[in-house]
Amino acid sequence: MSTDETGQGGAQAHEGAGEFQEPGLSGVPVQKLVQLITPAGERVSHPEFDLWVQDITDEQLCSLFEDMTVIRRIDVEATALQRQGELALWPPLLGQEAAQIGSGRSLRGDDFVFSSYRENGVAYCRGVDLTDLLRVWRGNASGGWDPYAINMATPQIIIGAQTLHATGYAMGIQNDGTDSVAVTYFGDGATSEGDVNEAMVFAASFQAPVVFFCTNNHWAISEPVRLQSHIQLADRAAGFGIPSLRVDGNDVLAVMAATRVALDRARRGGGPTFIEAVTYRMGPHTTADDPTRYRDANELEDWAAKDPISRVAALLERKGLLTSELQDHVRNSADTVAREMRKGCTTMPDPQPMDVFKHVYSAPNSWLDRQQDHYARYLASFGDPAGAVSEEGAR
Amino acid sequence: MIKEFRLPDLGEGLTESEILSWKVAVGDTVSLNQVIAEVETAKAVVELPSPFAGVIRELHEQPGTVVEVGKPIVSFEVADDAGTAPAGHGALSRGVTPAGQRAAGEEPAAPKREPNLVGYGAVVESSGRPARRPRNLPQVAVPANEAPVRITPAETRAADATAPVVEPVETKVIEARAGVPSGDRPRSTPPVRKLARDHGVDLALVPGTGPAGLITREDVQEFLRQGSAAQAAAPAGQAHAGGEGERETRTPIKGVRKHTAAAMVSSAFTAPHVTEFLTVDVTPTMELLAKLRGSRAFAGLKLTPLTLAAKAVLIALRRNPSLNSRWDEVSQEIVTFNYVNLGIAAATPRGLTVPNIKDAHSLTLEQLAEALALLADTARSGKTPPADLSGGTVSITNIGVFGIDAGTPILNPGEAAILALGAVRSMPWEYRGEVALRQVMTLSLSFDHRLVDGEQGSRFLADVGAILAEPGMVLTMV
Structure with a gap:
């Protein structure tokens, strides 16, 4: 089993979709993957999406690079903590840094996030306390943090259930008459769940201000996305009457642009948007999983070449921004965060x-x-x- | 100061793991999160990152041992405040003794349980006990509120006497019951209950060693072992004294060995095997091999007699499709494959596996040679993906590499035929009416007589033989 070049989940027949939308297998228009940074680190222009990231300065690009590196480090450290017996379990996000930082950094403080258990990078963007991030995984609490403190619900373990919470919250926003947005994160596997489909039906019916952010990491534990959907996941949204976008989930700028488009639509009363961020789960499903039992090593190699962090590093290099000062700074902040998190984890008091x-x-x-x-x-x-x-x- | 690292629960709810290898040695200086060992759990092979920065003082377990969760596996010398865990943190500082204070070989002080870490529950039952798995109940942590029966010292002693003679079973019954919290039925899990039922074991008689007296699979297996040992020992008296365990080695049946055994038993008892032998003068094939090795097209490719034999099998299968079929008991149908997924038995460090080459029938000789080399390399490094292990339609086993001539191979379950290739030997052989020294090989073919009659099996074997005896014969076959 291997994924194709664009990380397409749907049937082969969809390959070669050109500039224009072409009908797919069932007459559903096939979307082109939005990409602003190539795997080699080239900034490619896009007539529509460039506008949404033209405010991103070099400095901000550096800070996106920093955040992605830091959450990768958080992930590595938490995985080590699990292997050292300090955490019961950890769901790694390796490879999904751009999808999480690109979207997480686009949100406003008053937006509300309903995520799955893998969005630790999004939680980091929301300013979660590092110790709180680990509380549940250490078995010390049934919830890590006060959702209203950072406007992010505690991670949902039930696959896809959070999409219903988000739609309900978004309907509440409508009643409040504010322009904040509910954003829900879920995986490719969750799109097969009833909850997600119900949430999309309601979101469309009420034109609720909710963004469905689907992280297509290609694997629902051991189930490949190809088996779950014969069309691209983004194309499913059309069936609900929800506009959708399909972006390179390893491209932080493309993810950011797509998220901003969706947020903007929601704030203006335009209703829900479905974003499919095409990425890859480079690690196991959780620390209790062994992906080598069900997937091909070649696939991993293919995706390693599309790494979200190295492509931003390559872009910074091209721009002459990848100085040793920047690299030292990023490494130091990652080390500091890792140290702080480890300390918070190992000194966490036992629950009474x-x-x-x-x-x-x-x-x-x-x-x-x-x-x-x-x-x-x-x-x-x-x-x-x-x-x-x-x-x-x-x- | 010395800090111990105890084996954590690396998956969800695992009780033990096997140390595959140490990546460090005593005396090595390690940094935080440096990989120190490779460990295999029931779920995955994982690397253990060091929880401390310091110097390795002791490796408590050898590679290859299965270690219970919560047992110390390595001790570090760390600077007093360099550790990552704060002083006094229960999980890591407990049970720590300065190296000098502990005599070699002495069990570390019985650690207290560590309630803050998931999976550490097993410590209570097992640590501080002899290395042998405890078979009796008293050390089970019976929750205080659920211990209606006090275990008296006398009973405890009786229970500690683990010599497997028949009498103590009565004692065990009482103790086992004492450990059952609610008294309804012995605590166990559905698969273990099934195992017990299958072997006619009354779970009430089995002492549980799991958390709060839970009867585990090992407990039932041990009970069975003790039962048979006791029976065997009873007439002879003291045959099974615990002290002289060195005379035999007991290896738990698990992993590849277990699967192999199950597959072989199921194959041998479902498919009626017939084996036929044919000894062939393969000198022309060996000459062809030498010619091909020198040719440009095959430069850099690994060509062996197996390569050509595999090709011969693929050609012969085309003429004898019944050998490439499957008996579908459920639907009462014979499935004849119009493709060949060619299985090659491979001896790997972890045991026998039969990875297969998908759609081998469509490969050219070059591609086949490449696929065979890749398959062998992958299998030897233990990295064969599961997909390669399933879906085979027919197999070859190359016993010749061990210098063996012939055998009666057992079918890979679900397949109709398996061909064993013997060693190629220089033998006096009839050649053009005289005796000459020729390269000779014996082919052994087993087939499933439900699917293949003697006629078809013989024709197939004769075809393979004919090709190897005279590769030019292929011209008459394709």
Whole structure:
């Protein structure tokens, strides 16, 4: 199984779509992949999408490069922490840095993100506390952070369920009469879920201000996208009456342009947009997965050549911006973040038995109080409170 | 100070992993996150990054050992505040003893459980115990609120006596029951219950060593082993004393070995095998081989007798398609393949695998040679992708490379035929009415008699033989 040059998920018949939209297998127009930076680091112009990133200065390009490098480092460090027994599990994002930073950096503070469990880079853009990022994966809490503090819901583990939350939130935005946008992230596999389809039906019906950001990383654990969809994922949106864009997900500028187009449409009352960011999951599904059992090493090699970070580095090099100062600076900030995250992880206090009663209801109630009281007395029956905690943990 | 690194749960809910190799040696200085070992879990082969910067002081486990989660595998000497974990952090500082204080070979102090890390639950049951897997119950952490039966010291001692004689079973019953939290039925998992049922084992008799007395697969297997050992030992008396385990080596049946065994048993008992032999003068083939090796078209390609034999098989299959077929028991149909996925049995470091070359029938000799070389290299490095291991339609096994002449190969399950190539030997042989020294090879063909009759099998084997005896005969066949 290998992916084609443009990372196309659909049938071979779609290859060679030219400048103009051509009918696909079922008469659905086939979209051309939007790309602004080639894998070799060349900036290619695009009549439509250039406008959306013309404000990106050299300095900002450098900071995009920095953010992508930092989240890759976060990912590597968290993977190491899992191997060292400090985390129970970690879902790596290796290879998807441009998709996450390009979109995450396009959002406004009052936009609200509903993501899957892999959008740790998006969470980083939202300013999540690094320790909070790991809390759930260490098994220390059932949720990592206060969603309203960074306007990003805690990651959804149920595949695709967050799209419904986003559509509901977007309908709320309509009632509020503001121009913020709900953005939901999900993978190629999630598009096969009922939830995602329902969310798109409702979003279209209500013309809700929601962006469906589909990270097509080609693999739903071991299931290749080709088996799930015989047309490009972006083309599915047409069936819901939702306009869609198909971008090179390893191209940070293209992702940014597409996200801005979608956000702008939503803010102006134009309703939902579906973005398919075509990228590749370079690592395993999670640290408990072994992708060599189901995919071809050649495929990995093909995609390594399209690495999102090296192409920005190549572009900076062409522009003469990839100085050793910049590289040192980026390396230092990645090291600092990794160090801070590791420290936060290994020094995280253990949760207390009574913590399970927190965050269940928004307000206290007598029923819960009673349970809490019973549980406290039960724990107290062990005498040593610390011992009681240990016994609980042992089970 | 010395810090120990305990084997973490590398997947979700794994209880053990095998150390494949150490990437460092005692005395090496390592940096944080430097890869120190390669470990294989039930799910994947993963690299272990070092949790500390420091010097390796001790490697507790040898490559090839299966280590329970939570057991120390390596000790580091780290600068007092250089460690990444803060002093006093439970997970990492517990059980740490200065190197000098621990006599060699002594078990490290029984570590406390580490409730903050997922997967560390196993520590309670296993660490601090002898290296042998505990077979009895008392050390199971029976939750305090669920321990209706106090285990008295006497009982504990009885349980610790692990000599597998028949009597103690009664004792075990009582203890096993004591460990069952709710008393309804022994705690286990569905696959293990099935295993027990298949072997006629009453789970109530099996002591569980898993968390809170859970009966694991190993427990049932050990119970079976002990049962048969006890029976065997009973008449003879002391045949199975624990102390002299050195006289035999017990290797857990798992991985490729396990799959091979299952495949061979299923093949041998579902497909009625017939094996035929044919010894052929392959001198013309060897001459052709020498000619091809010198030719420009095959420069740089690895050409062996296997290459030409494989080509001969592909040509002969075209004339004898019934050997390239499958018995579909479920749909009661015979599936004859119009393509050939040619399996080649390969001895790999991890055991026998039969990767196959897809659509081998459509390959030219050059392509076939290339595919064979690639397949062998990939198999030897253990990197054969799963897709290459399934979907084979017919197989070749090259026993000649071991210097063997003939054998009765067992069919790769689902395939109708397998051909074993013997060694090419210089033998006195009839040649043009006289005895001459010729290059001779024996072909052994096994086929599934449900699909292939003696006639077709013999014709196929004769065709392969004819091509190898005189490659020019191909002209009469294609």
